[in-house]
Amino acid sequence: MAAASDICASCVKELPALPQVVTDLIVAMDRDDLSIDEFADKLARDQALAAKTLRLANSSFYGMPRQVEAIHDAVSVLGMRTVRSVVLAASVTSAFRQDQCPGFAFNDFWRHSMGTALCAKALARHADLNGEVAFTIGLIHDIGRLALIVCAGKQFAQVLKHRDDLDGPLLESERAVLGTDHCAIGRQIAEHWRFTPQIADAVASHHEPPDSPEPTMAGLVHVADNIVHALDLNHAPDELVPPLSLHAWSALRLTEPACRDIFDGVETQLQELCRTLLS
Numbered sequence: 001m002a003a004a005s006d007i008c009a010s011c012v013k014e015l016p017a018l019p020q021v022v023t024d025l026i027v028a029m030d031r032d033d034l035s036i037d038e039f040a041d042k043l044a045r046d047q048a049l050a051a052k053t054l055r056l057a058n059s060s061f062y063g064m065p066r067q068v069e070a071i072h073d074a075v076s077v078l079g080m081r082t083v084r085s086v087v088l089a090a091s092v093t094s095a096f097r098q099d100q101c102p103g104f105a106f107n108d109f110w111r112h113s114m115g116t117a118l119c120a121k122a123l124a125r126h127a128d129l130n131g132e133v134a135f136t137i138g139l140i141h142d143i144g145r146l147a148l149i150v151c152a153g154k155q156f157a158q159v160l161k162h163r164d165d166l167d168g169p170l171l172e173s174e175r176a177v178l179g180t181d182h183c184a185i186g187r188q189i190a191e192h193w194r195f196t197p198q199i200a201d202a203v204a205s206h207h208e209p210p211d212s213p214e215p216t217m218a219g220l221v222h223v224a225d226n227i228v229h230a231l232d233l234n235h236a237p238d239e240l241v242p243p244l245s246l247h248a249w250s251a252l253r254l255t256e257p258a259c260r261d262i263f264d265g266v267e268t269q270l271q272e273l274c275r276t277l278l279s
Contacts, residue, residue, distance in 0.1 A: 011147040011185050012192050015095070021046045022091040025084050026194055039080050040072040043087060052090045053083055056276045085121075085135045089114060090277050092139060096150055104149055107278050108234045113139055114277070115233050115270045119224035122262045127215035127252055136195070137202045137221045144186030144203075148174075169242065171207055183207055211247040219248030231263060233270060 018026075021042045044050050050071050057074035058067060068074050075083050093110050117138035124134035148156045155178055163173040174181040187204035202218040206225060209218035222245055229241045254262075 011144070011151040012188050015147065015151075015189060015192060018091050018095065018193055019046050019049065021049065022087060023194060025087060034080065036072065036075050036080060039083070040075045043075070043083070044071045048094070049087050049090055052276060053078075053086060056086055056272070059272050059276060081132045085117070085132055085139075086273075086277075088136060089117065089139055089273070092143070093277055096146055105234075107274075109142070109146060110278060111234055111270070111274055112228055113142055114273050115228040115231070115266055116141060116221065116224045118269050118273065119227050119262060119266045120221045122265055123215075123220050123224055123252060123254075126254065126258055126262070127220060129215060129217065129220060133196075133199060134217060134220055134224075137199050137206070137217055138224050140186065140190060140195075140199075141203055141206045141221055141225060142182060142186070143189050144182030144184065145170075147185055147189060148178075148182060152178075169240070171242070207242060209245055209248045211245075212251055213247075215251045216248075219245065219251055222248045223252060227263070228266070231267070233267065 024042055025039075043053060053071060053074050054068060056062075057077050058064060062077065064077060068077055078086070096106075117135045120134040120138035121131040124131040148159075159170070159173045159177045162177050163170050166173070171181055171183075183204050183206065187200045190200035190203050198217060202216075202221055205218040206221045209216060209222045212219060226241055226244050
C-alpha cells in the first residue's frame, strides 16, 4: 500500500493551476471594495469564463427581457457574488478533463457537487452565514475523490473493490486501503488553490463536522451533501445517503416549509447551472 502522504502529494502535484482571474477572485472573496468595473475587467480577460458567464446571464432562469452582450452588464444583472460563484464553478469543473476519468460518471459527480453548492448556499441564507463561502465549500467538498480517480486510479480501483466486497461506505474503504481519505486530500487541494483556512477546514470535516449548537460551515455543507444525496438528483441506482450528524441538522433549526423551499429551489437552479457549465 502506498503511503498516505505519497498519495496526497501525488494528487496535489498533478493538479492543474486555476486561471489567474480565478486565483484573484479567490483572494478577493472577502473584499467588500471590489467594484463591478474591476471585476468585469478581470473576468473579460478569460474568454472561456466570460462566455459561460454571458450564457448564464442569458439563460431562461434569469428571464432577461433583452440579450446581455457585455460582461459588465452580466455582472450587473447577476451580481458579483453570483458571478464569482459561477466563475469558480466553471474553472473547477474545467480543471479535470472527462477523458482523464474513463468509466467514471464525470457529469454525475459535478451534478452532485453543484447541487450541494446550491443547497449549501440556500441553507446559509437560512442560517445567516456567508452564502458565497457555503457555495464554494459545497462545490469542492468531494474534490479529493475526483483527484484520487485522476491521479491515483489504480489505488482507487482497490478502494472500490474493498467497498464492493464489504458493501460499506466508500469513506471507510478509502481509509482502510489508502490510509487517508478524500476529505484529507480535499483539504490539501483547497490549500494548494489558496482557498481560505475556513474553506479548507470545512472540506476536510464535511463528513464529520464538529458538534456545535450553532450552525457551522462544515455542518451546513454536511447537511447539504446529505440532502442532495437523499433527493437523488443523479437518479443513481446505488445512491447512498451518508450518515447524518444530528448535531449539524439540529443546529440549522429547519422547518418543514423551509425544507420544501430549499428542495424546490435547488432542483430548479441545478438544471440551469448544469446546462450552462457541463454542456
